[in-house]
Each structure stands twice: as C-alpha cells, then as structure tokens.
Amino acid sequence: MEGRTVSYSRTTITELMIPAYANFGGKIHGGVLLSLMDKAAYACASKHAGTYCVTVSVDTVNFLQPVEVGELVSLKASVNYVGSSSLVVGIRVIAEDVRSATVKHTNTSYVTMVAKSEDNEKVMVPPLILEGDGDIRRFLAALKRKRLRSYAKGKMDAYRKEFKLDDGVRSILEDQRCIVSLA
Numbered sequence: 001m002e003g004r005t006v007s008y009s010r011t012t013i014t015e016l017m018i019p020a021y022a023n024f025g026g027k028i029h030g031g032v033l034l035s036l037m038d039k040a041a042y043a044c045a046s047k048h049a050g051t052y053c054v055t056v057s058v059d060t061v062n063f064l065q066p067v068e069v070g071e072l073v074s075l076k077a078s079v080n081y082v083g084s085s086s087l088v089v090g091i092r093v094i095a096e097d098v099r100s101a102t103v104k105h106t107n108t109s110y111v112t113m114v115a116k117s118e119d120n121e122k123v124m125v126p127p128l129i130l131e132g133d134g135d136i137r138r139f140l141a142a143l144k145r146k147r148l149r150s151y152a153k154g155k156m157d158a159y160r161k162e163f164k165l166d167d168g169v170r171s172i173l174e175d176q177r178c179i180v181s182l183a
Helices: 030-049 133-162 167-173
Strands: 011-016 053-058 072-082 086-097 102-115
Touching: 011 030, 030 053, 030 072, 030 086, 030 102, 072 133, 086 133
Parallel strands: none
Antiparallel strands: 011 072, 053 102, 072 086, 086 102
16 A cells, blocks of 8 residues: 655645634634534545544643634644554644734644545555654654553553542542542
C-alpha cells in the first residue's frame, strides 16, 4: 500500500461564530466547537484513508480561551499517527477577531478515527509519510499518548477490580467535598 504524506490530507475548516452558537454570555458553546472539531477530524482522516472514518475517541479537550460571537474560528487538522485501521488527527483551533486583527489559540485536541468499509468493517489505512522533524515529533507524541492511555486504563481496571471500602478510603474522603451516606 502506498503511503500518504501529512500534507496530503491536512485540512482547515473556517466558520463564522453566530449568535445561535452562543450561550447567554455571548460565548460559543463548547459543544459547537466539539462538533466542528469532529467534522475537521473526519475530513482529514477520510482524505488520508480514502474511505469513510468514524470517531472512536477524543483525547482531553481543554478550552483555553473563550470564543466570542463574530469571531472566525479555524480548525487546522492533520493526521499525526496511523495504526493499521486507526488514525490520530491533531486539531488546533484558532479564533480570529477580524475587526481588531487579534488571533488566539483556543483549543488543541487529538481525535482517534477508524477507517471503515462499505460493510462497516475496519480497513487498512495507508502508511503515513513523515517529511520533517515536526511530523516525526507529532507521530511519536501520539504513540506516547496511546501508550499512556493503555497504561492508565490498566491501572484503573485494576483499581476497580480490587476496590474495597475501608478506613484508608474513608480517610481520603474526609478532605473532599463529599458526604458519605451509607445505609
């Protein structure tokens, strides 16, 4: 299978933020931005894969700065990593106030997509051709995040399996904003 470069599927989507997207304070709803990020991830992943792709997971989404009504939001997406049928798309969200010519970085997120066939079966995606230090760094960072997620999942699975309500747990909860009410 012939590989494809990161630049082959790099995608930018730009949209004007209108009042219908905002909360009562004039800030754009996080869900609107998440939907736009999902669209950008789909466009980018599908172009690389050459087939339909579905969202499997979204890594942490931190809203660094609010997006305002009237700003242009650009979502810059690129494939950072590919597995056999999966792709990790990095998305950088930028908001621009065209009146004041100010630009701010509002989000960065990583979306894992899986390529699917017409029969809804996973399909192999083309290898990713890494053309520079940035491509290599993003590929290795995605691999590192994948390994950390796997490690954390193993730890949480073990914690759930071995959980016992004992005095150690009760002492941890004493300093928290919760009330334990057991029948």
